Amino acid sequence: MNADLMSTIESIQHQTSSDAILNVMYAALGEYGFESFIVSGLPDPGVDVRPFVLLSGWDDEWYERYTSKGYVHLDPVARNCFSTTLPFDWSDAPYDRENDAAARRVMQEARDFGMDEGFCVPVHMEGGMQGVVSLVGKTAHLDEKARLELHMLSLYAHGRLRYLNSPLSRPVVRRGITPREAEILKWAATGKTASEIADITGLTPRTINQHCENAQKRLGTNNRLHTVVEAIRHKLITL
Amino acid sequence: MKLHIVRDPADLQSRELLEQNFLLRHRVFVELEGWEALRRPDGRDVDAFDNADATHLLITDSAGALVGGSRITPLDRPNLLQTVFNGLVHGELPAHPSLGADWTRFYVHPDRREGRRRAPESAALFCAVMEYALSQGLSYITFVSSIYMLEHGTAVGWRITPLGAPVMSDGKPTIAAWIEVSEQALSNVRRVTGISRALMPGDRSPPVTAPGNAGFYVR
Numbered sequence: 001m002n003a004d005l006m007s008t009i010e011s012i013q014h015q016t017s018s019d020a021i022l023n024v025m026y027a028a029l030g031e032y033g034f035e036s037f038i039v040s041g042l043p044d045p046g047v048d049v050r051p052f053v054l055l056s057g058w059d060d061e062w063y064e065r066y067t068s069k070g071y072v073h074l075d076p077v078a079r080n081c082f083s084t085t086l087p088f089d090w091s092d093a094p095y096d097r098e099n100d101a102a103a104r105r106v107m108q109e110a111r112d113f114g115m116d117e118g119f120c121v122p123v124h125m126e127g128g129m130q131g132v133v134s135l136v137g138k139t140a141h142l143d144e145k146a147r148l149e150l151h152m153l154s155l156y157a158h159g160r161l162r163y164l165n166s167p168l169s170r171p172v173v174r175r176g177i178t179p180r181e182a183e184i185l186k187w188a189a190t191g192k193t194a195s196e197i198a199d200i201t202g203l204t205p206r207t208i209n210q211h212c213e214n215a216q217k218r219l220g221t222n223n224r225l226h227t228v229v230e231a232i233r234h235k236l237i238t239l
Numbered sequence: 240m241k242l243h244i245v246r247d248p249a250d251l252q253s254r255e256l257l258e259q260n261f262l263l264r265h266r267v268f269v270e271l272e273g274w275e276a277l278r279r280p281d282g283r284d285v286d287a288f289d290n291a292d293a294t295h296l297l298i299t300d301s302a303g304a305l306v307g308g309s310r311i312t313p314l315d316r317p318n319l320l321q322t323v324f325n326g327l328v329h330g331e332l333p334a335h336p337s338l339g340a341d342w343t344r345f346y347v348h349p350d351r352r353e354g355r356r357r358a359p360e361s362a363a364l365f366c367a368v369m370e371y372a373l374s375q376g377l378s379y380i381t382f383v384s385s386i387y388m389l390e391h392g393t394a395v396g397w398r399i400t401p402l403g404a405p406v407m408s409d410g411k412p413t414i415a416a417w418i419e420v421s422e423q424a425l426s427n428v429r430r431v432t433g434i435s436r437a438l439m440p441g442d443r444s445p446p447v448t449a450p451g452n453a454g455f456y457v458r
Contacts, residue, residue, distance in 0.1 A: 001329070001404045013398050085387075086412070123390055126361050148405040151412055152386060159393030166394070166431045220429070222374075222437045 004031070005149060012156045018055050018164065025157055026057065032146060034119070034137035038063075039158055042081055042130040045073055054161040058136075062113040066106075074102040081122035081132050087151050089139045090118040119147075121154035125162075133158050177236050181215040184208055186237045189228045240306070240359065242367045242438040245295040256297055259305045261285050267346040273409075288343070292316045296367045298360055307347040307360040309368055314339045314381065320415065324383040327415035329403035333379050339417065340375070342368055342382040362432035365395055369428055370439050372420040379417045386412040396427025 008028040015021045029037060036059070041052035049072040056063050065071070072078045076095035080088065095103040110116065119139050123131035133154035142150070177185070187197040194212075198205040212224055219234075221227040231237045245253045245260075264284035268274045277284050289310070298307045312318045314336035320328065332339060345368075347360045372380050381402065382388065392399045402415040418424070429435055 001401060006401070009401065013393060124387060125394070126358050126391060144407065145404070148386075148407070148412055152389060152401070152405050152414070155386060155390040156393055159390040162390075162394040163396045163427070163431065166396075217436065220436045222439055226437075 001149075004028075005153075008153065009156055012153075012160050015160065016164065018161060021157055021161060021164075022055055022057060025055075025153070028153055029135060029137075029150075032135075032137070032150060033141065034135045036137075037133065037135045039133050039154075039161055040072075040131065042072065042078055042132055046070075052131075054131075054158070054165060058115075059113055062110070062115065065109070071106045071109075075106045076100075076103045077118070077120050077134065078132060079103075081120065081130055084122060085124055087119060087121045087147060087154075090120060090134075091139075093120070119150060121151055121158075123155065123158045131158055131162075177215045177218055177231065178211075181211050181218075182231070182237050184211045185215060185228055185231045186239065188212065188224060189232065189237065189239055240301070240363050240438075241299050242363070242440065243295075243297045243299065244371065244440065245297060247289075247291050247293065256299070256305060257295060258283075260295060260297055260308050261289070263305060263308070263348060264344055264346060267349060268344070271349055284344075288312050288317065288319055294371070296364065296371060298363050298367070305348065306351050307364050308344065309342060309346075309364055310344040311340045311342055311368070311371065311380075313337075314341055319343050320381050320383060324415055327383055327403045327406065327408075327413065330401070332381070332402075333400070333417055333419075338376075338378045340372065340377055340380055342380045342418075345382075345384070359432075359434075362428075362434055363438060365391075365428050366425070366432060366434045367438045369397075369420065369425045370437060373422065373425055374439060377420050379420055381415065381417045383413065383415045386414045389414065389416065392418060395431045397424050 005028075008024060011024045012021060015024060025037060036057035038053070038058050039055040040049060041054070043049050043052050048067075048070075050067050053067070058066070066075075076093040077090045079095075080093040097104060115136050117136075117138050119135045119137070119142070121133040121135075123133060125131060135150065135154070183201070184197055187200060192200070194205040194208040197203075197208045201208070212227065215231065216223070216227045219227055219230045221230050232239070243253065243256055245257050247257075249257060261283040265277070265279065265282050268284055269278045277286065279285070292313055294311045296309045296311065297305060300306050314320065314332065318341045320341045345364060347358050347364070351358060351360050368380065386405050389399055389401075398419040399416050400419075402417060405412050405414045407413070
């Protein structure tokens with residue numbers, strides 16, 4: 001694989017903001033002749049797409065129109081993502097050209113905004129959720145190699161954006177232990193056994209073990225040594 | 240859910256779990272995913288790499304039923320990546336093979352893949368693989384899979400580097416790549432999946448010291 005592509009992949013994974021990923025993707029996609037793109041989850045029928053959008057490089061007016069009017073549910077390109085795992089050209093997204101006036105209108109309006117051709121990468125997430133990376137630009141010149149590269153880049157961008165948007169608030173392992181647990185871990189850190197710690201503290205060995213196990217649960221550690229190490233590392237005990 | 244780390248030869252209970260694993264793998268990889276090269280008349284997916292070098296990470300539910308698994312094989316012993324899938328590898332491994340392992344046969348029980356929930360079985364396996372790799376002192380894990388693994392891996396905060404260009408194999412975009420093993424990678428996958436506790440059974444998992452070491456450490 002060429003060095004530019006490798007460094008783009010590396011770069012996507014190092015970015016910590018959506019804007020930065022937008023810039024990396026713009027630079028990379030330009031090499032393939034694409035002008036803009038969007039990265040989004042696809043909601044169930046009738047659900048507003050806006051909370052699902054991870055990154056938009058679309059023209060503001062078109063974005064506003066597309067998202068506020070629920071076009072995602074009419075757009076043959078978006079709908080086709082549910083029926084295939086492979087990337088496809090927008091022009092290959094099937095719809096009933098005779099009778100599906102709504103789909104026809106979305107395709108026509110997209111053309112009016114200069115988005116008449118594009119390449120769409122469906123993203124199947126674990127748990128059956130569906131996402132999409134859709135690139136705006138001509139596709140006729142793309143060979144299989146280029147298509148696979150675009151597929152790969154799109155997946156990296158989608159994955160990284162999903163990571164950056166994952167709930168950071170979820171309690172990162174709570175790094176708190178009780179004063180009693182801290183006291184016992186301090187003795188454990190000096191090499192004392194449970195029964196020795198019991199003698200020192202006046203508690204039973206069983207209680208000592210219970211405190212250690214509680215601390216282990218709180219810290220998400222594997223055994224007593226690991227618990228002591230983590231407690232020191234997170235400055236929950238000082239020796 | 241409970242993680243079992245099974246190596247061969249294992250105790251009786253683990254052998255039964257391993258046998259269930261082989262049957263389930265055949266169902267998943269052959270019958271559902273159409274990997275015909277693995278088809279066997281006895282309905283067990285067992286290949287040349289299910290040997291004493293392999294470590295099986297198996298997840299059971301609260302009722303003790305097997306709900307997902309993965310196989311880890313050393314890269315300094317015969318392995319899938321450098322034989323069957325060698326054509327997908329063009330770049331160098333990031334470090335000496337003894338510092339890496341090959342992650343293969345990752346699956347979740349088909350009955351557990353229905354619906355829209357984020358499969359906790361798959362989340363647990365992701366956490367288990369990273370936790371296991373760290374416990375073994377590995378610095379990277381290789382894999383060959385559908386290109387979608389790149390998305391699933393980066394979405395849990397892992398750094399993944401391709402070992403070659405993606406290719407179409409049996410109509411599926413396929414890639415060989417390696418995942419960086421680090422405390423950060425473990426903390427990221429735990430945070431995203433919400434699995435904050437260690438999954439590995441207590442202190443029964445000393446590093447595998449020698450290739451082909453026939454020890455077992457299953458609870």
